[in-house]
Amino acid sequence: MATSINFGRQRRPQPQLPSDSEIIDACDRNPPCDENGLRLKGLMYPPQAPIFWIKYGLQSEGRDAEARTQDFAFRALEQIPQSDREGIRIPEIYRIFTDEHPSGNSMVYIVMGYVPGKTLLQILRDTPDSKSVEHLYDRIAKAIKLFLTFKVPDDATPGPYKGGIIRHPLFKDYEAAIEYSSVAQLQHHINKVATMIRRDQPTVDFSEEKLCFCFSDLYEGNFLFSDNGDLYVLDFEQASFLPISFMTYALIQDRQVCAAIEDKLSLPQGNLPGMIKAGSYFIMSTHTIGLPLE
CATH class of the missing domain: 3.30.200 (Phosphorylase Kinase; domain 1)
Incomplete structure (x- = not known):
């Protein structure tokens, strides 16, 4: 039923x-x-x-x-x-x-x-000149900035709205192995993985970062421009409440959108080395790397 x-x-x-x-x-x-x-x-x-x-x-x-x-x-x-x-x-x-x-x-x-229209992916196939689509990237950057300003619910934990597994490019197959109860637990897991082989590797510190709404899947097919020119953002599978450094990490992925809008967003960079180190281990290892958490 x-x-x-x-x-x-x-x-x-x-x-x-x-x-x-x-x-x-x-x-x-x-x-x-x-x-x-x-x-x-x-x-x-x-x-x-x-x-x-x-x-x-x-x-x-x-x-x-x-x-x-x-x-x-x-x-x-x-x-x-x-x-x-x-x-x-x-x-x-x-x-x-x-x-x-x-x-x-x-x-x-x-x-x-x-919504009838064309995705950025379709537009790029028909428009090889990157300068002619710069205004489209400006609009995508505007959308990401707006998302980061959303008021986060007081009871939110790292993950999707009302709870669940984080889906983000930091993790193997874009999916965290567990649901995190707090930012501190998420930070602990990342740091544990980053320093598993060498203790002197860079780590992360999210203590000064509030949760924000991160739209992390910057695939060109997720941005649709309607017939009247409005931008519709699609596919919220990889959208979650996360420390803002997760948006920074999403922007270094190998995608045209990332390369085009990274400089349009002034995001903190301090946690990036630790996330890159942990991300490499997450992706190369099994889903359960670093688990259980003490």
Whole structure:
């Protein structure tokens, strides 16, 4: 039996949502991979005249945490004055529901607004001149800066909204092995891993860093420019409340967006050597490196 949660703002009417069974049937008919062999995680609905984008995946993959976090970000962005957030948007989530999968795990379905437009990835394929897209990078940098200003809930812990596993490029397969109860515990784990082989290696100190909203997946396909030029930020799987140094680390990844916007964001660099050292060990080792934590 499906378990459903409705999102959306009460002051504005929602579009007529498809039923759970209609959504499940559409996703079951969707091919598992695209023409390049990449796993598909979503579809337009209805296909002839799309109104919704439906994203789906196993609950064990963190889809429910992703939906909660995207909904938090949507609402937090709306709290910022319109003049400050002009041109920056996040797709609105209307509903999330779970349904039992034959594997015994639960499948999560996220229904959000569909936005016609082109991703930065598509634009770059058609526009080899990097200078002609500089204004797009400026807008992406603006979005990341705005995200960092979101008011973090008083009871937030490192991870997605309402708790869960951190997904971030610091960790093996972009996924932490445990859920952290505090920044101190997260710091302890990173430092333990960074100094496992040599005690004189650089470490991190997050004591002066408050949690902030870090959008860490800077893949070019996650930034969609609508037909009227607005930027929609997509895919909140790797978005979490983290010390700001995690945003610094995300910006040194091998992506065009990172190279283009790193200098547009004045972020602290002091913890970067320790994170680079720990990150190299996280990625090369098993998920349980440094565990258990004393």
